[in-house]
Amino acid sequence: MMDIQQASFLRTVDHNGRMLAEVEVVPYEQNIGNVTVYVAAIPNGGFEIVQALPSQANTVTSYEADAGLTQSMSVADNSMFLSQEFGLDWNAKSHFLDHLLSCDEVRCDLEKHLGT
Numbered sequence: 001m002m003d004i005q006q007a008s009f010l011r012t013v014d015h016n017g018r019m020l021a022e023v024e025v026v027p028y029e030q031n032i033g034n035v036t037v038y039v040a041a042i043p044n045g046g047f048e049i050v051q052a053l054p055s056q057a058n059t060v061t062s063y064e065a066d067a068g069l070t071q072s073m074s075v076a077d078n079s080m081f082l083s084q085e086f087g088l089d090w091n092a093k094s095h096f097l098d099h100l101l102s103c104d105e106v107r108c109d110l111e112k113h114l115g116t
Contacts, residue, residue, distance in 0.1 A: 003028045004099045009109035041114040
């Protein structure tokens with residue numbers, strides 16, 4: 001399970017008409033590297049993690065990043081967190097989201113940009 005050392009809201013992106021927040025996560029585990037997490041609001045209130053990617057995959061221009069996000073998400077919409085760290089374990093993803101939302105600044109930014 002990945003515990004969060006630091007997280008920060010980067011921007012919002014539109015993915016096929018759905019607004020997502022891009023959040024940079026620095027895990028405590030040094031060998032994992034930073035992770036870029038895409039979060040969306042859900043209809044009944046709250047948030048869900050749509051996808052998580054290694055941050056080094058997102059070191060391109062904004063336009064290229066949007067195009068890359070569209071391509072990677074179309075391939076992996078239902079296969080996020082496939083690494084050994086998360087597997088498809090709902091509890092691991094839920095734990096990670098809880099930790100992410102416990103970062104007050106990130107939670108406020110998510111509410112501000114995505115609504116609840």
